[in-house]
Amino acid sequence: xxxxxxxxxxxxxxxxxxxxxxxxxxxxxxxxxxxxxxxxxxxxxxxxxxxxxxxxxxxxxxxxxxxxxxxxxxxxxxxxxxxxxxxxxxxxxxxxxxxxxxxxxxxxxxxxxxxxxxxxxxxxxxxxxxxxxxxxxxxxxxxxxxxxxxxxxxxxxxxxxxxxxxxxxxxxxxxxxxxxxxxxxxxxxxxxxxxxxxxxxxxxxxxxxxxxxxxxxxxxxxxxxxxxxxxxxxxxxxxxxxxxxxxxxxxxxxxxxxxxxxxxxxxxxxxxxxxxxxxxxxxxxxxxxxxxxxxxxxxxxxxxxxxxxxxxxxxxxxxxxxxxxxxxxxxxxxxxxxxxxxxx
Amino acid sequence: xxxxxxxxxxxxxxxxxxxxxxxxxxxxxxxxxxxxxxxxxxxxxxxxxxxxxxxxxxxxxxxxxxxxxxxxxxxxxxxxxxxxxxxxxxxxxxxxxxxxxxxxxxxxxxxxxxxxxxxxxxxxxxxxxxxxxxxxxxxxxxxxxxxxxxxxxxxxxxxxxxxxxxxxxxxxxxxxxxxxxxxxxxxxxxxxxxxxxxxxxxxxxxxxxxxxxxxxxxxxxxxxxxxxxxxxxxxxxxxxxxxxxxxxxxxxxxxxxxxxxxxxxxxxxxxxxxxxxxxxxx
Numbered sequence: 001x002x003x004x005x006x007x008x009x010x011x012x013x014x015x016x017x018x019x020x021x022x023x024x025x026x027x028x029x030x031x032x033x034x035x036x037x038x039x040x041x042x043x044x045x046x047x048x049x050x051x052x053x054x055x056x057x058x059x060x061x062x063x064x065x066x067x068x069x070x071x072x073x074x075x076x077x078x079x080x081x082x083x084x085x086x087x088x089x090x091x092x093x094x095x096x097x098x099x100x101x102x103x104x105x106x107x108x109x110x111x112x113x114x115x116x117x118x119x120x121x122x123x124x125x126x127x128x129x130x131x132x133x134x135x136x137x138x139x140x141x142x143x144x145x146x147x148x149x150x151x152x153x154x155x156x157x158x159x160x161x162x163x164x165x166x167x168x169x170x171x172x173x174x175x176x177x178x179x180x181x182x183x184x185x186x187x188x189x190x191x192x193x194x195x196x197x198x199x200x201x202x203x204x205x206x207x208x209x210x211x212x213x214x215x216x217x218x219x220x221x222x223x224x225x226x227x228x229x230x231x232x233x234x235x236x237x238x239x240x241x242x243x244x245x246x247x248x249x250x251x252x253x254x255x256x257x258x259x260x261x262x263x264x265x266x267x268x269x270x271x272x273x274x275x276x277x278x279x280x281x282x283x284x285x286x287x288x289x290x291x292x293x294x295x296x297x298x299x300x301x302x303x304x305x306x307x308x309x310x311x312x313x314x315x316x317x318x319x320x321x322x323x324x325x326x327x328x329x330x331x332x333x334x335x336x337x338x339x340x341x342x343x344x
Numbered sequence: 345x346x347x348x349x350x351x352x353x354x355x356x357x358x359x360x361x362x363x364x365x366x367x368x369x370x371x372x373x374x375x376x377x378x379x380x381x382x383x384x385x386x387x388x389x390x391x392x393x394x395x396x397x398x399x400x401x402x403x404x405x406x407x408x409x410x411x412x413x414x415x416x417x418x419x420x421x422x423x424x425x426x427x428x429x430x431x432x433x434x435x436x437x438x439x440x441x442x443x444x445x446x447x448x449x450x451x452x453x454x455x456x457x458x459x460x461x462x463x464x465x466x467x468x469x470x471x472x473x474x475x476x477x478x479x480x481x482x483x484x485x486x487x488x489x490x491x492x493x494x495x496x497x498x499x500x501x502x503x504x505x506x507x508x509x510x511x512x513x514x515x516x517x518x519x520x521x522x523x524x525x526x527x528x529x530x531x532x533x534x535x536x537x538x539x540x541x542x543x544x545x546x547x548x549x550x551x552x553x554x555x556x557x558x559x560x561x562x563x564x565x566x567x568x569x570x571x572x573x574x575x576x577x578x579x580x581x582x583x584x585x586x587x588x589x590x591x592x593x594x595x596x597x598x599x600x601x602x603x604x605x606x607x608x609x610x611x612x613x614x615x616x617x618x619x620x621x622x623x624x625x626x
Contacts, residue, residue, distance in 0.1 A: 052520050075528035085521035089539045098535075099525035150525070 001186045002063035002076065009058035011044055011210075018044045021058070026154075031187045033178050035197040036207035043188045045207070045253045046156050049188060050079050063250060077145035079092070079156040082163065084139045086131035092142050094291035099150045110149075119296060120182070128305075137168045142180065156262075157189040161196060172200055194234055195315055197213040197221070206230050214299045228340035231271050231333060237299055239307040242270045255303030255306040260284060262332050268343060271333030274299065274312040279319065283326040288319050302327065376593075377594035384590060391466070400595035407578075415570065423557060423574045424603070426491050430556035431549045433496035434503050438548065439541075441500070442507035443533060457508075461500035468498060469561055479566055486572050491563060495556040503548045508545035511537070546614035554604055575600045 004026040008255070011019035018041045026032045047053040049060060051072035053342040061069045067075050078099075086095050093114055094101075100110035118124045121141045131139055140160060147155055160176075161169045177200060180187055191197055197204050198218040206213040206221065213233075214226040225231035225239075232238045244251040246264025253260055253270075261284075262270060279300070286302035286309070293315060300311045302325060311327060317327055335342040348356075372391035377399050379393045407415040443454060475494055476485070484490030488624060512538060522532040538545070560576040567573060582593040 046502060049521075050524060052523070072520075072523045077524070079521070079524045081517045081521060083515065083517050085517040087521070087536055087540075098522070098527075102526040144526070145591060146521075287619065 001184060003028050004154055004186065004188065005059075005061040005063070005064075006045075007061070009045070009048065009060065010056045011041070011048055011053060012056045013115050014023065018210050019048070019056075021214055022207075022210070023177065024184060024205055024212065024215060026188060028186055029184045031189065031202045031205075032190060032205060033189045033197040034205045034207060035194060035233070036213075037189055038192060040207040041210040041241075042192075043158055044135045046079075046158050046188060046190045047330070049075075049154070050156050051075050051079055058099075060117075060338060076153035077156055078150045078152035079158065079241055080140075080143045080147050080160045082159040084143040084160075086139055086142055086146070086321035088131050090144075091128050091130055092123060092134070095142060096123075096146045096149050099146070113149050113226075114145075114210075117145045120148065121145045135166050136202040137172065139173060140164060141175075144312060146172075148179075148183070155185050157187065160189070162191070169196075172250075176200060194236065198234070204234075206233060208233075224342065225271075225333065226342050228261075228271070228335050229333065235273055237274050237310045237312075239333065240272045240274065240307075241335075242272065242304075242307055242309070244268060246269045253305045253307065255307070256284070258285060261329070262334075264334055267337040269335040269337055269340070271308060271335060272329060273331070273333075274310045274332040277309070277311045277327050277329055278325050279311065279313055280315075280328040283328040285324060285326055288321050288323045288325055290321060291317055291319070293317070374594045374597055377590055378598050380591065382591060383588065384403060400591040401599065403421060404592050404596045404599060408570065413583075418571055419573050419575055420576050422488060422572060423576075425486055425551045425599075426495065426574060427556040429488075429492040430495040430499060431578040433492060434499040434552040435549050437496065438500045438503035438507055439538070439545070440533075442504045443511055443537065445504065446508045446511035447519075455570075460504055463498075463501050470560075471498075472562065472565055475562065476565060485568050488568055488572065490566060491556075491574070494551070494566065495559060499552040499555050506548050506610055507541065507544055510541055514540055543614040546611045548610055550607060553607065557600075557604060 004024075006022050009019055009022040010017070022041075023044060024032070025040060034045060036042050045055060048055050049062075050182055051067070051070060055068050062075055062077065074259055087098065090098065091302075093111065093205050096114045096117060097110045105113075114127070115316070118127055119192045121144060123138070123141055123145055126134060126138060126142070131142065134142065140163075143160065157176075164172060173196060176189075179185075180200075189200060198221075201218055203217055205213060205215050208229050214221060214230045216224075218234075221230060221234045225234060228241060232241065242253055244253050244260060244264070245264070245267050246262075247259065248265065249263050250259035251262050251263075251264050251268075251270065260270070263272075284304060286304040288300060289303050289308060290301040292299040292301070298313050298315050298317045300313050300317060300319065302309055302311055304327070309327075335341065336343055369391060376391050376393045379396045379398070381395060381397045381399060405416050408414045409418070420453060444450075445457060479485050479487075479490045479494070482490070485491065499542065518536055518540070519532050522536045523529075557574075559574075562578060563574045564577050564580065567577065575596070579593060579596045582589040582596060
């Protein structure tokens with residue numbers, strides 16, 4: 001296993017800057033997830049590590065050695081593509097053995113390695129099938145198997161679960177976690193799904209507009225988001241953001257007569273996670289707008305002053321649309337009203 | 345979905361029947377001429393022969409050279425060698441060119457594609473004199489190799505466009521996966537791209553083969569010795585200003601068609617796949 005270091009990495013297509021000074025250190029054996037909205041540059045970053053895109057500026061080191069100019073095959077990395085990219089004319093066995101065939105490993109040896117990886121991923125009964133004869137989940141496992149057989153220093157996963165249905169995705173998340181534990185591999189995983197990021201990652205890198213917004217453990221990102229972007233991107237439903245004016249021990253929210261029990265000075269953005277508020281007999285007044293029931297819990301949309309906030313409540317919820325309710329706050333986050341950065 | 349009315353079904357079948365008869369009638373008519381004794385032109389519109397004989401086929405097949413050699417065999421061999429070589433050389437050139445045009449950016453790419461297209465807008469006869477002079481300079485007149493060069497180069501533009509269109513539909517991720525697996529660009533091309541392009545290669549190869557197999561004007565101009573003739577020239581010799589052996593002509597036409605028909609049957613699976621490939625992306 002190897003470390004991966006991205007030092008001030010830039011990638012541009014002509015005038016369009018896709019990656020703008022990315023700095024990330026991935027430790028050996030670490031499972032790191034790159035997350036961000038569509039077009040944030042996360043897949044491009046992964047392709048730069050893979051060697052499928054050239055790096056405009058900055059340095060990429062794999063295993064402590066500069067890799068910018070190395071061909072994909074000389075980087076010691078294996079990649080699982082979003083579409084799996086299985087060779088349709090080859091059987092599962094030949095797909096998994098392709099890298100070893102190219103490396104001129106003897107047929108006996110490469111099939112032995114394929115059998116070993118197939119057993120690990122429970123693919124043995126499928127070895128003689130063509131990719132077209134497999135389900136989505138089976139193809140995904142074959143793609144994983146093809147990567148494992150190479151015994152790479154670093155695994156690169158490009159949204160490997162995005163083509164699976166929700167139930168299978170949940171199952172495969174657990175499988176990925178197990179695989180990481182068994183292989184102790186360094187994994188860089190790209191996704192736009194924050195649940196995937198939170199459940200799989202040792203650390204998460206949040207990207208937006210080609211820049212790293214925050215690097216940290218899932219708990220760090222959830223509990224101490226570095227800015228408004230991370231605060232709203234991590235956590236579902238998203239954090240409520242309210243523009244307020246601090247008056248020392250309390251603050252004022254537009255359209256609300258009662259002061260909020262949150263200290264601060266000047267204009268700032270108040271961040272409230274739906275799970276950090278609860279319905280109570282007294283507190284901040286609001287009117288229930290919509291109730292979304294999710295079975296064991298519900299998302300209650302409450303109009304507070306001139307703003308809507310979402311509050312998580314346990315079912316059965318005892319309120320109806322139009323009722324006046326009161327909210328209590330447990331944890332609050334403060335962000336600079338101009339820059340959006342976290343205020344301590 | 346509602347079942348179509350019987351009137352509609354009848355109309356559709358009637359149209360299909362008329363089209364089928366229109367397509368088959370000339371073939372049956374030629375078959376009748378080939379199987380009827382004598383060399384007269386069949387004026388009777390009924391396409392079924394009243395007397396059947398294979399003497400026309402035997403005559404065409406048993407044609408001999410002045411030294412007593414098997415002339416038809418030699419000419420069949422010429423046509424096969426030229427057509428297969430044309431398909432092979434044309435495919436070898438156009439496959440790599442089409443792949444480069446599909447995958448790489450380089451100066452002159454668009455202009456090159458446009459130039460290929462423009463060459464297809466002129467009839468082959470326009471190039472007759474320049475080609476004659478070129479082959480004469482290269483000492484390749486009356487030479488099978490000369491014809492192979494001419495046919496292969498004229499088939500390249502069409503083949504490049506067809507193959508490029510097919511390569512465009514192949515997901516690039518497959519090639520990237522192969523490169524991640526350690527394959528070189530050449531290994532990726534030969535072990536991943538080409539096997540996936542088999543339908544397009546079959547179609548393009550068949551077109552090149554047929555172009556060379558059926559070509560007459562260039563062949564009759566660039567070749568003058570009967571031992572170097574291809575089959576279309578042989579056919580033409582049966583019906584000319586001074587002579588009209590319609591029975592031999594019809595028998596020869598059927599014999600000439602047989603290899604192409606056989607190839608069509610052998611490749612029809614790829615042929616349909618190749619024609620429909622790329623119509624839907626993904």
